[in-house]
Amino acid sequence: DIQMTQSPSSLSASVGDRVTITCRASQSISSNLNWYQQKPGKAPKLLIYAASSLQSGVPSRFSGSGSGTDFTLTISSLQPEDIATYYCQQIYSTLWTFGQGTKVEVK
């Protein structure tokens, strides 16, 4: 199975900061990478698909990049409502896997 490793596991940033989360795949997955946001007690929400495409309705401060094995989710200006855990997910193989999550907190 393809393993997905996210870093950091958690981070604390101030409102307005630029936040970057990375996700590394154990083998090349081309651009078959999605990002989800999960707030406490809620189901995950799709943010980015195909590594860099913004899902409809998602604020433009979210962006994704990367291909192959290394990917990045960026929040250009952190807002209080962005406090959540973020997960990457590969769909390169039909044995889909998620990263372990990155918890984002506000200082």
Place this chain on the structure above:
Amino acid sequence: QVTLKESGPVLVKPTETLTLTCSVSGFSLSIARMGVSWIRQPPGKALEWLAHIFSNDEKSYSTSLKSRLTISKDTSKSQVVLTMTNMDPVDTATYYCARFDDSYGAGYFDYWGQGTLVTVSS
């Protein structure tokens, strides 16, 4: 509007079989390039994909849980059912069903159910 809703027992005993139902509306389980997955999340832990059923009835299972899982669908009832045998306390988790849309060649889970917490305890 697309919705998914999980239902099933909130408490199961060790060694029992868990049966969960995902009732969907707003789309058909027979539409090409659409499917439904089950995903779980133990308390305070990460998401874990379990199983998927495609519109053509093809199925896919997590390697580590394959021997214990069965996924099926009843298109006429708009339901997807997951069974997991030999339940253990480590299987305590919130279980989600989610729609997978591969219509544009870039698949993703675009709609999720609210999740159902299943506790395994004697």
